[in-house]
Amino acid sequence: MLEASNLECQRGERRLFSRIGFRVDGGEMLFLQGRNGAGKTTLLRMICGLTHPVAGEIRWKGEPIGQLGDEFREELCYLGHLNAIKEELTPLENLLASAHLAGEALSEDDAIDALEAVGLAGREDLACKYLSQGQKRRVALSRLVHEKRALWVLDEPFVALDVAAVAWLAGLIGAHLQRGGMAVLTTHQAVDIPAGAVKELKLS
Numbered sequence: 001m002l003e004a005s006n007l008e009c010q011r012g013e014r015r016l017f018s019r020i021g022f023r024v025d026g027g028e029m030l031f032l033q034g035r036n037g038a039g040k041t042t043l044l045r046m047i048c049g050l051t052h053p054v055a056g057e058i059r060w061k062g063e064p065i066g067q068l069g070d071e072f073r074e075e076l077c078y079l080g081h082l083n084a085i086k087e088e089l090t091p092l093e094n095l096l097a098s099a100h101l102a103g104e105a106l107s108e109d110d111a112i113d114a115l116e117a118v119g120l121a122g123r124e125d126l127a128c129k130y131l132s133q134g135q136k137r138r139v140a141l142s143r144l145v146h147e148k149r150a151l152w153v154l155d156e157p158f159v160a161l162d163v164a165a166v167a168w169l170a171g172l173i174g175a176h177l178q179r180g181g182m183a184v185l186t187t188h189q190a191v192d193i194p195a196g197a198v199k200e201l202k203l204s
């Protein structure tokens with residue numbers, strides 16, 4: 001269970017948000033909303049422990065995330081705005097490298113299966129610099145297929161995807177929630193995610 005209370009964020013002279021609280025249980029999705037610059041990415045990074053609040057606390061299974069360290073990070077999959085892939089490497093190399101860095105055992109066969117699941121069959125061995133924006137996004141998303149993490153934190157995951165890929169990803173998130181996983185995400189696109197329990201949090 002992920003929960004936060006009384007979160008406050010300051011950027012320079014500007015207070016981005018204050019008194020933010022939420023709770024996400026297994027099978028639930030928290031949908032962050034707000035205009036450009038409202039602080040959604042900042043809050044997602046805060047949930048991952050990459051940015052710190054000036055006040056308040058985020059807890060994972062009742063413990064402050066700052067005290068958990070790897071114990072929390074091992075249950076988290078964060079996909080940020082950027083794809084975080086190496087352009088010179090192929091999709092297969094990128095996926096194997098990210099699994100290695102995350103300390104996950106991933107065989108080449110399983111990596112190929114994950115890339116096939118995101119529609120990159122036949123592109124596994126082409127350097128990512130030659131892929132389209134949507135294909136690069138798919139390389140990043142392939143981590144969701146193989147990483148068995150309880151909490152998905154997704155920043156604009158649907159950007160650059162075509163209609164079929166948007167539907168596929170919405171289904172993948174829905175299946176993750178059905179298995180008891182949790183998701184926190186933001187998107188400016190109208191997407192129908194087949195999720196039973198959706199909580200909304202609007203930053204203004």
Ligand SMILES: Nc1ncnc2c1ncn2[C@@H]1O[C@H](COP(=O)(O)OP(=O)(O)OP(=O)(O)O)[C@@H](O)[C@H]1O
Nearest residue numbers: 011012016034035036037038039040041042043188
């Ligand atoms: N490191 C930083 N230093 C100063 N200001 C920052 C920093 N990071 C973000 N900001 C500011 O904080 C505000 C919120 O940024 P953030 O990226 O969280 O917004 P967002 O809600 O995700 O926006 P969008 O919908 O455009 O992606 C912006 O005004 C941004 O300029």
